[in-house]
Amino acid sequence: MQPKLFSSTMSRRTFLKAAAATTAAIGASALPFGAQAQGKAKYRRLNVLNPGAKRAIESYKRAIARMLKLPPEDPRNWYRIALTHTMDCPHGNWWFLVWHRGYIGWFEQICRELSGDPGFALPYWDWTENTDPDSPFQARVPAVMFEDVLTPAHPAYIANSREFQNRFRGVIARADYWKRFCGPNGEFDDETQYGQLLARGIRSPEDLWFDMLNDPRGRFFFDLKQARGTTREKPELDGKTTKAVSLQTLLDALAPRDFLTFASPKTLGHSALTGFGVLEGQPHNRVHNCVGGIFTDPNGNTTNNGGFMQANLSPVDPLFFLHHANIDRLWDVWTRKQLARGYPALPEGADFDAWSREPFLFFVDAKGKPAKKRTAGDYAAIGDFNYDYEPGSGEEVVAPPMFASLLGAAVPSESTRAQITRSVVSGEQAASAVVTLPSPLLGLRAQAETPRLYAKITLALPPLAHHHDFAVMVDDGNSRTDPSSPHYVGTLSMFGHHTIQAPVTFTVPLSGTIEAMRQNAQLTDSGALNIRIVSERMVKPGVPMARHAPGTEPKAEVLSIVVEAH
Structure with missing residues (x-):
């Protein structure tokens, strides 16, 4: 069943037929879908904390060491692979998941080739399980990721930006990235590598170097002492x-029954940023920034100690690939949940056609040759990468039909728009809104198989707001923005350096906060919720959070808040 269902070359119609057949077969079986689907892959990606992952970790070290020593002319060189992400990665749109699946899938094959381990499969970092035993609510980086070349602070890495530029300036200038292709009538072909770069405002190698090394708003490259x-x-x-x-956040992220709510909103091209689903906006963005050195202490003071993971050269840190393997694992969990219940696992109709045609032109294979699979549709399923995952956090949502209804509870059709009472967020002044939930939404509980509530918050942001966070609270205005508070919903975080050209919509889960308020008798019968958006100060690498002079604080405007069930 697995090869047919997850073939990356099948048509949408074949995919959906296979999904329906699989769902029917599951209904007649006493085994969970996850157990059936995961038993047939050639490679298994293990939790990095599993003692059985030791061989994979050692192979990963060998592969990294080899890639660091490859000449800059080899596309499999460690920094050349990271540059693929810098030049082409999508964030804040519906291609985020599928692009990164292709990226780490080809990377895994390169590791297999260069490590000499034909059975290598990339481990994943399950952040939810990896907590401090002395502080069970404090997630942490796995200890093994500070060993040898698994940390970018190791001497095998390039020591500083000057050395990086000296080694790579020539090879980047001579690369095929900048070749221009025109059609028979002289029209420029934008479905080329150069066309994709232009869409990001990268016109020449000098533009790329400016972004990586010289942008005063924040660089992409960090010297060894600030590498993580x-x-x-x-x-x-x-x-x-x-x-x-x-x-709780993972289960909220996995609950939606449609691709766009689970993933991130639509755009017309994968270089554009339009918004974040829960999975991308919460665990993905927050982990990137925190490992990258943007850290908020219990008193609300935030510092930035530098680190590759906070910027678009993040794959220089080997932890990047374990982080994204876990993101991909959760997409696989969600897909299997969808198929087990007969829900759509991909965009539908014209949306699928537009999504699947998007060109991905920068990937290279295990030999360093351009990958032959060049569209998003080629990576809609795991397909020829032929891996699966050791079960981890969130797997419980793929419940056997004998214990969970295939259809689940009905989703209320109501959505409610909040009345914004103060739209501007600036300095110490929060934006505020009031939303009154109708009874079908108010009655929803944060339980398995039950639709969950989400707030879609649309902000008009400053063009350079890539390091500006906003905490979301449901309270009377007197609560601290403390994640241990029952009134704290989450923090809206950007990732990487993106010029904000249009309003951005963040989807955040509300069910857990509402349930906590209900248990504390803080939820009124009227269903009225007071929502606050609180600004957190801008950050610069290596210095404490700066306080702005009165009247000069960065501002944002809340355009809308809509509460929906999914």
């Missing part, structure tokens, strides 16, 4: 990130 924000001595993630990777 977390350290062996202080591996813990901050409280807001720990909340973002909690099981």
